[in-house]
Amino acid sequence: MAKHFGIQLNHKTTYNSKSNDLIERFHRQLNALLRAKIKCYDCLDALPWIILKLRSVPKEYLRLSSAEQVYGLTQTLPGESVEPSTEDICHNTFIKNLREKIGSLVPKTMCNHGNHKFNIPSQDLFNAE
Numbered sequence: 051m052a053k054h055f056g057i058q059l060n061h062k063t064t065y066n067s068k069s070n071d072l073i074e075r076f077h078r079q080l081n082a083l084l085r086a087k088i089k090c091y092d093c094l095d096a097l098p099w100i101i102l103k104l105r106s107v108p109k110e111y112l113r114l115s116s117a118e119q120v121y122g123l124t125q126t127l128p129g130e131s132v133e134p135s136t137e138d139i140c141h142n143t144f145i146k147n148l149r150e151k152i153g154s155l156v157p158k159t160m161c162n163h164g165n166h167k168f169n170i171p172s173q174d175l176f177n178a179e
Contacts, residue, residue: 079104102127 052059083100105116106125117125 076104 080100083103084096106127108115108118112119115125
């Protein structure tokens with residue numbers, strides 16, 4: 051049946067990663083990126099960014115990334131949509147404007163939920179039988 055449809059069957063063990071080259075390659079890339087990031091900060095915090103990077107990098111043999119295979123177009127990664135400014139910014143002016151803006155901010159008035167009047171029972175109620 052598979053030959054009829056032009057499908058090539060690969061008989062490999064499911065849970066043995068050594069028999070699957072794609073999984074081995076992915077694990078090598080993941081380990082290399084984790085080792086590089088481990089020096090900077092916690093590995094678990096870096097894991098989502100590492101996986102995002104792995105999915106956005108084109109595969110050598112396909113010349114497509116995993117995201118391009120799934121969604122059909124390239125993924126816009128964080129930071130790609132922000133283009134660097136071409137105009138020269140005077141840092142002193144920027145800091146002055148920033149201080150003025152922050153200085154003009156007024157804190158929001160707080161609600162005092164704990165200022166309810168309450169009734170303290172008289173001492174006679176404590177002694178009542």
